[in-house]
Amino acid sequence: MLKDITLGQFFPGNTIVHRLDARTKLILVVVYIAALFQATGWISYLAVTAATFSCMYLSRIHPKNMFRGLKPMIFIIVLTAVLNIFYTTGTPVLPGWPITWEGIERAVQMILRIILLITGTFLLTYTTSPIALTDGLEKLFNPLKKIKLPVHEMTIMMSMALRFIPTLIEETDKIMSAQKARGADFETGNLIQRAKAMLPILVPLFVSAFRRADELAVAMESRCYHGGEGRTRMKMLKMQFRDWAALVIGVGFLAMMIVMKKFGL
Amino acid sequence: MSTIRVESLRHVYSANTPFEKVAIDNIDLTIGHGELVAIIGHTGSGKSTFIQHLNALLQPSSGTVFVDDADINADKISRRDVKRKVGLVFQYPEYQLFEETVYKDIAFGPENMKLSKEEVDQRVREAARFVGVDEELFESSPLELSGGQKRRVAIAGVIAMRPGVLILDEPTAGLDPAGCRQILDNICRYREESGSTVIIVSHNMDDVARIAERVIVFNEGGIAMDGSPNQIFCQPRKLMDMGLNVPHSSLIALELEKLGFPVSCPCYTPQQLKAAILAEKEAGIC
Numbered sequence: 001m002l003k004d005i006t007l008g009q010f011f012p013g014n015t016i017v018h019r020l021d022a023r024t025k026l027i028l029v030v031v032y033i034a035a036l037f038q039a040t041g042w043i044s045y046l047a048v049t050a051a052t053f054s055c056m057y058l059s060r061i062h063p064k065n066m067f068r069g070l071k072p073m074i075f076i077i078v079l080t081a082v083l084n085i086f087y088t089t090g091t092p093v094l095p096g097w098p099i100t101w102e103g104i105e106r107a108v109q110m111i112l113r114i115i116l117l118i119t120g121t122f123l124l125t126y127t128t129s130p131i132a133l134t135d136g137l138e139k140l141f142n143p144l145k146k147i148k149l150p151v152h153e154m155t156i157m158m159s160m161a162l163r164f165i166p167t168l169i170e171e172t173d174k175i176m177s178a179q180k181a182r183g184a185d186f187e188t189g190n191l192i193q194r195a196k197a198m199l200p201i202l203v204p205l206f207v208s209a210f211r212r213a214d215e216l217a218v219a220m221e222s223r224c225y226h227g228g229e230g231r232t233r234m235k236m237l238k239m240q241f242r243d244w245a246a247l248v249i250g251v252g253f254l255a256m257m258i259v260m261k262k263f264g265l
Numbered sequence: 266m267s268t269i270r271v272e273s274l275r276h277v278y279s280a281n282t283p284f285e286k287v288a289i290d291n292i293d294l295t296i297g298h299g300e301l302v303a304i305i306g307h308t309g310s311g312k313s314t315f316i317q318h319l320n321a322l323l324q325p326s327s328g329t330v331f332v333d334d335a336d337i338n339a340d341k342i343s344r345r346d347v348k349r350k351v352g353l354v355f356q357y358p359e360y361q362l363f364e365e366t367v368y369k370d371i372a373f374g375p376e377n378m379k380l381s382k383e384e385v386d387q388r389v390r391e392a393a394r395f396v397g398v399d400e401e402l403f404e405s406s407p408l409e410l411s412g413g414q415k416r417r418v419a420i421a422g423v424i425a426m427r428p429g430v431l432i433l434d435e436p437t438a439g440l441d442p443a444g445c446r447q448i449l450d451n452i453c454r455y456r457e458e459s460g461s462t463v464i465i466v467s468h469n470m471d472d473v474a475r476i477a478e479r480v481i482v483f484n485e486g487g488i489a490m491d492g493s494p495n496q497i498f499c500q501p502r503k504l505m506d507m508g509l510n511v512p513h514s515s516l517i518a519l520e521l522e523k524l525g526f527p528v529s530c531p532c533y534t535p536q537q538l539k540a541a542i543l544a545e546k547e548a549g550i551c
Contacts, residue, residue, distance in 0.1 A: 011283060065282065177322045178361040181353040182422060183377030185345075200373065203363035207408070 010129050016242065017059035017127045022136025024243040025124050031250040032120045036113060038257035043265040045112055051253060052116050052123075059127050069122045070115060077114050081107040132235075134159035139237055152228025160216070168209065175204050267333060267350060267429030267462050269296040269319060274328035276314050288314040289486045292328070296464065298429075301456060303473040304466045306483030307508045312466050313356070315483065316432050319464075320351035332430070349378060352428030356435045358419030362407035367398065367418050370407050374426040392425035393418075395455045397447065413444035417451070424455060430462040431455070437469060445469070449476055474498055474512040474533045482507070499530035514538040 012018075017025075032051075039045045056066060070077075090102030125133070138155040145151050176186070179200045186197050274292040279285050289311035296302055306312045317323040318330050321337045321344040330337050337347040355361070364370035371392055375385040393400065396417040402410065407418055420436065433452065437445040453476055456463045467473050473480060473494070480497040482490035484507045490497055497504070501511040501519055511519075512533040518541070521528050532541040 174355065175361055177317065178353075178355045178358065179373075180322060181320060181348055181355070182374040183345075183348055183426065184373075185377065200361075200363045204361050208360055 009125065011061055011065065011126050012129075013060055013127065015058055015060050015127070017055060017123070019242070020127075020246055021237055021239055021243045022128050022132040023140055023237060024239070024246050025128055026133075026136050026140060028246060028250045029121055029124050031254050033117065035254045035257040036116055036120070038254070038261045039109075039113070040261055041265045044257060044260045045109060047257065047260070048116055049112065052120055055123055056119070059123060061123070061126050065126070066119050066122060070118055073114065073118060077111055080110050080114065084110050130159060130162040132237075134162070135233065135235070135237060152231070156228070164212070167212075168205070171208055172201060172205055175201050268298050269294075269351075269430065269462070270331040270334070271295070271318070272329045272331070274315070274318060274330065275326050276311075276318065276323060277326045278314075280326065287486055289318075292488060294481070294488065294491075296430075296462060298462055299456075299460055300462050301453075301476065301478045302462075302464045302481060303477035303479070304464060304481050304483060305468070305470070305473060305509060306489075310483040311486040312483045313434060316353065316434060316464065316466060319430070319432060320353050321347050322353070349426055350428060351430045351432065352423040352426055354420050354423045354431070354433040354436060356438060358423075359407075359412065359415035362415060362419055362422075365406060366404050367393075367407050367410070368403040370418060371398075371421045371425050374422055378426060388425045388427065389421075392421040395424055395458075396421045396451045413440055413447070416440065416444075417448065420448070420451075427459070428461065430464065432464040432466075434466045435468065436465065437467070437472065445472065452476075468510070470498075470510045470512045470515075471534075474514075482509070494533065495531050498533035501533075 020028075035051075036048050039048050056063065084107040085103040086098055088100055088103035088106050090100035093099045093101060093104070128136075134155045137158070138151055141149070141151045141155075180186075184197060184200055186194065186201075189197065271292055271294040275290045276288045277285060278288055292315065304312050304316070314323065318325055319332070321330070324338055332347055332350055335343060337343055362370050364373060368389060371389045372385050375388045380388070390400065393403070398414065398417050398421055402414070402418075407415060410418065416436070420433070424431065431452070436448050436452065440448065449472055452463060452465070455461070465473075465477070477494055480490070480492065480494050481488060482497060482504070489507060490500075490503070498512060498515055501515045504511050514535050514537065515533045518528045518530075518532045518538060521542075526545065528538065528541045528545060530541075532538040
């Protein structure tokens with residue numbers, strides 16, 4: 001059950017998408033989102049969908065993994081669709097019905113927009129290792145150090161948090177198995193009973209999380225970690241030709257979307 | 266009565282992803298009632314995956330597990346009921362303690378079985394006695410105890426369910442020698458008094474040599490050897506080829522052999538080794 005959580009998961013690979021610099025990919029995701037929100041007509045939606053699928057194809061990530069990440073979002077997607085179907089004014093599908101043709105069109109576009117938004121951003125985490133991602137973030141936000149923002153501390157916290165997600169999931173799994181072996185039941189009962197049933201998991205999980213945090217702090221200090229001041233990196237990020245090319249394509253795509261919006265496509 | 270029968274068991278982790286891994290494959294095994302079985306094998310050989318199939322915590326990718334001739338994965342109810350028959354103590358079980366007091370923690374299992382208050386109380390006291398946890402400790406927090414005490418409380422939590430089969434995954438890992446011996450003695454005593462089947466996963470070959478009646482060796486997701494300690498430990502080289510340790514006494518015997526003094530097997534416990542060396546001396550070789 002817990003293994004289904006794909007947030008922040010990384011699928012190693014050696015495709016052009018994997019090899020792009022993390023900074024490039026981060027910027028491209030922002031550009032992608034901006035482009036996605038320019039889409040108003042069917043042709044522009046088609047363009048974004050095509051772009052998303054070609055990136056997915058280039059990354060060789062199996063679409064099944066892509067859509068597995070969508071599972072937790074189904075509720076939001078359905079809710080948005082239903083609201084849009086019923087609350088858009090226009091020509092009714094049948095006389096006297098609250099459902100309008102415009103509503104249906106709007107709902108389909110909304111579903112498409114959410115799905116594309118999620119798959120596009122998942123493509124980033126699927127193809128970029130957490131370390132590269134936080135390195136990229138740190139580099140991108142580096143100018144903010146001028147206004148005394150603790151960029152290094154923030155990114156190291158983020159990379160540690162990402163690093164420990166799988167560990168904690170594994171730990172939760174183990175504790176759950178152990179409590180199940182002692183007859184704990186997490187699946188039946190009403191809301192209060194289920195909340196109570198979580199206690200045998202949460203208490204050991206918190207105890208071990210604190211223990212881990214303590215041990216990690218000691219391990220880091222004993223290796224002379226003292227913040228970002230003067231720290232060098234093993235893997236230097238370096239923009240390559242392919243990064244600049246990808247950025248140019250991305251910005252070009254955004255420009256195209258803006259033009260399409262102007263023409264109402 | 267609790268017999269375990271496993272037929273062509275196979276388990277694949279993360280099937281259909283780049284991380285796909287066959288953990289165990291094609292395992293056929295029968296463990297009779299009341300046996301004391303030790304499972305050995307190096308890290309990643311599939312031991313832990315295997316034992317989690319025995320009480321339906323993991324469902325096989327293919328194959329069947331029978332406990333008392335009933336398929337434990339037949340339906341939801343049999344998957345639940347088997348957890349009462351087969352008690353599983355995980356590695357480092359002290360990390361699962363969560364209640365405010367030792368007593369409540371041991372009582373967690375029996376209470377989940379919906380037993381009467383008196384019955385629960387009786388079982389908690391009995392289980393605590395088996396593992397040597399003093400009743401004076403009942404009202405203290407499990408987090409205040411020492412490592413060895415925590416471990417024993419956690420084992421008591423499983424024993425309190427009175428399982429017909431008790432499985433322990435490395436029950437002595439990380440304990441000092443005295444703590445190890447105490448836990449193993451407690452387990453042996455529990456088995457004698459309750460008549461349950463006991464399965465121990467261990468890396469400590471001296472412990473295995475001392476207590477086990479049957480040894481099963483896992484290697485690369487399958488059973489490589491299965492037999493009495495005599496049959497297994499008299500082939501020390503085969504074990505070493507699989508990257509496993511052998512009992513210290515066997516090591517000494519191997520060294521003696523290198524020096525030109527072959528010692529006849531069995532010689533994997535200190536007592537046996539002593540007897541074997543004395544016998545050689547008697548025969549007039551030395």
